[in-house]
Amino acid sequence: MRPARAPFGRPGLRAGLILLLAGLCLWLAPAGQAQNAEPAPLVVVLELDGAVGPGTAEYLRRGLQSARERSAALAVITMDTPGGLDSSTREIIADILASPVPVSVFVTPAGSRAASAGTYILYASHLAAMTPGSHLGAATPVQMGGANPLAPSEPPKTEGESQAPPRGDAMTAKVTNDAAAYMRSLAALQGRNGAWAELAVREAATLTAQEAFDQQVVEVLARDVADLVAQADGRTVRLNGEPQVLTTAGAVVETLSPDWRARVLAVITNPNIAYILLMVGIYGLFFEFMSPGAVGPGAIGAVSLVVGLFALNMLPVDYAGAALMVLGVGLLIAEALAPGLGIFGVAGALALAIGSMLLIRDAPGYRISPLVVTATVGLSLAFFLVAVRAALRAARGQVTTGAQALTQALGEVRSWAGGQGLVHAQGEDWQARSPAVLAPGQKVRVVAREGLTLIVEPAPEVKTQAD
Template identity: 40%
Template sequence: MTALVATPPRAAEPSVAPPVVARCELEGVVDSGSGAYLADCVRRAEDLGASALLVRLDTPGGSLDATRVIVRAFLGASVPVLVWVGPSGARAGSAGVFITLASNLAAMAPGTHIGAAHPVAGAGGEDVEDVGGRQQARKVENDTVAFAESIARQRGRNATWAASAVRDSVSVPADTARELRVVEQVASSEATFLDQAQGREVRLANGDTVRLTTAGARQVELTPSLSQRVVHAFAHPSLVYLLFLVAALGLLVELAHPGGIAPGLMGAVALVLALVASSALPVHAGALLLLLLGAGLIVAELFVTSGLLGVAGVVLLGLGGVFLVDRFDPGWFVDRSFRVSWAWLVPTTVLLGGAAAYVVWRSAQTRGMPQRGGDAGLVGEEGTTVVPVSPAGGEVFVHGEHWRATSPAPIRRGAQVVVRRVEGLTLFVDEVKT
C-alpha cells in the first residue's frame, strides 16, 4: 500500500513594485520661483529614491540666473533627469533651451519646438548690437554661447546647434531636434516617453552609469511651495502692468480725496504686490513712470474735465504697457512674445478711455443744471416754518436743516415757504400761496 505524502503549498511569488518616477512641471516664465522649485524637485526626488525625475516643460524663457540654478541642479543630480517638452503646441524657448540640454534624456511632443536663445532687446525685439553696442553684444553673446556649448558637450548633445540657437536664433521642431541630436526622442505623451526611456543608460554627476527603469512607473507629483507658487504666479508682465495701474490710480485718488481710505489702502497693497512681482521680471523704470504719469492725468481729468488730459493719460498708460518689459536686460533670455498681452492692454486702455469720456460727458451735463450746493443752491428751495417768521426774524426748516429766517410779511408756524435769497446764515423767505 502506497503512503500518501502531502505536498506543501507553493509559496506565493513576491509581487514586484512598479518603479517610482517623481514628476514636476515648468509652465510659463523661468523666474526665481520656478527656478527654486525645480532645484527643490531634484533634491526631493533624490530623497524619495525615485528611479528618475520627469519634468514637463513649456516656457518662453526667462531669467538667466534662475536658469543657471536649474542647470546646476540638473547637472549635479544623483537621480536621472528626464525633460519632456509638451504637450503639442508647447515650446522650449530661449532659456528653455539650456534647461532641456541639461537633462540626462529629453523628448519633445509632435508640434513643439525648441530654440531662439539669442538675447533680444526693446519692444520691437531689436538685436542687442543695435541697442547696446557692438562690444556689449559680443560679450553677452559669447558668454551665452559658452554656457550652451558646455551643457551640450557634457550631455553628449549637438554643441554646434546649441551655439547656433544663441548666435542665429535657430529654432527647430521636434523631428528636426531629434535628427540633430538636440533631444533623444519624440513622444506624444509622458507615458510614451517613460516607455521609450526604459533600459536606456545615462551617466550621473558622480560618473556612475545607470540603466533607466521607467516603463509603467508610478508617478509621484512634486508640488511647489506656497512662496514658490506665488512668485511664479506674479512673474507675468500683464499682471505686473495691472498691479501698477491699480496702485497708481488708488494712491492718486486718495491724494486727490484724502480720507477715502479704501482707494489708498487698495493702492498700497497693489503697489507692494507689484514691487514683488517686478523683482522677478525685467521691468523698464521709464515704463513705470509712464504708467504713473498716465494715471495722474486721468485723475486730473476728474477736476479739469477738458478731455485732453484723459486722452493723454490713456495713451501714456498704453505706452507704459508696451514698453514695460525690458528685454535688453542681459540677465534674461525670452521669446519676443514675452510682453504685456494685447488681450490685457487693449481692454484696459479702452475701459479707462471710456471712463474718462464718461466723466467729460457728465461734467458737461452738470454745467447746464442749476446749482444744488452752497448758498446759491438754497435759492428756490421750499421748506416749512418752525416758529412764526416776521421781519424781525424766525426759524425755518429747509434742505434738511434749521435756518434763521426773515420775511417782509408775517408767516404763521407750519406754513410752506420758498427761499428768495441768502445772506450769511439768514434766509429771506416768502410764504407759498396755495
C-alpha cells in the same frame, strides 16, 4: 552480537523526516525571496507646459527635491514651451545640474516645442529625448529695443560662416556671446553637438526631432513617457561628472502636479495679472485718499499694490515704462482734481498707454496683452472724464445750500413795520429789512444777507402789478 541501529531509527521514520524538512524548506523559500526582493524603481514625471517663469522654476525645484527624497531612479520633465525668462531658466538649469537624480527632458507630445529657453534646459539635462513631430531651437537672446539704426552695416556672411551681431551693437554682441558660451558648456556635459548649439544661439537655428537625433542633439526618440523609460534602462549618463547607468526596467511612473504655492506664483507673475493688480492698487489708494474712512478701497488697493509690486519684481520690468505709467496716472488724477479742459486727461491717457506697453521688456511668453492695456486705459480715461464732467456741472450749477443759496431766493412777508419785519424764505422765518414799503403776505426776493438779517426787495411780479 546485536546488530547496530541506524542513526535515525527505522528507515520509514528517516524518510518521513526528510520529506517534512523538504516541505518546510519549500514553504519558507517564497517568503524569504519576497523579503529580499528589491522594490521597483521610481520615475517621477514633471510637466513644463507654457512660458518659463518664476512659478515654473518653483514647481520644478520642488519636484526635483521630492525625487531626491524618494530616491527616484529618474526624473522626467515633459516640455512644451515657447521660451521664457532668462533668470528662471538659469535657476532651473542650476537645479538640474545639482540634482543627484538623473533628469531627462522630453519634448512631447507631437507638435510640441522646446524653443528659446527650452533649448537651454534640454541641453542641461542628463538624457534628452523628443517625440517625432516636435522641434527645438531658436535660442537667440531677445534684443531689447531692436537693432541700432545708426550702427554700420556689414556685408552678408558666406555659407557656413557664423552670423555675428553688428559691430555697433556692443550690448547685443556681449549678450549673444555669453549665451553661445553657455550653450557650448552645457553641450559638453553630456557630449552633445556643441556646434549646432551655437548656431541655435547666433542664427536662431531649429531642428525637428529626427534631425536633432541624427545630429546628436538628443539621445532618444520616444513615443511617450513609457517608451522613454523603457529606452532609458541601461543607458549611461554623466551625473556630476561621473558615469552612471540608468536602471528603469519595470519602473513605477508617478506624475507630480504643482502645489498651491507654485500655482499662485504662476498666476500672479502673469504680466497681465500683475499689471491689473498694480492698477487696482493705485486707484484703490486714490479713492481712499479722496474719501477717507471708506476702508474697503484702501484695503483692497494696498493688498493689490503689494502683490503687484512683488510680481513685477520677478519680471523683467522696464523702468522707463513704469515711470510713464506713474506720470500718466498722476496726470489723470490732476485732471480729476483740477480740470484742465481735458489736456491733462489726454496726456495722462497717452502716457499710461505707452508706459503699459513698455512696462515688461520683451520676453517669449511674457507680454502684456494690448487688449488689457486698451481696456485699462479706456476705463481710466472714461472714469476721469466722468469725474471732470461732474465737477464742471457742479461748478456751473446753482448753489442750493449755505448763505449763497438765499441770494435771489423768493420769500413772503409775515409781518412788517418801520422798514423791517419777518420774512419766510426757504422754509424758515428770517429777520429782514428793506428800503421799500412792504405789507404782510407780499412776495419778496432776497438780495443779500447781513449776518442773520436778510436784505429783501419786492418780487418782480409785484413791481409789475404796482406799476
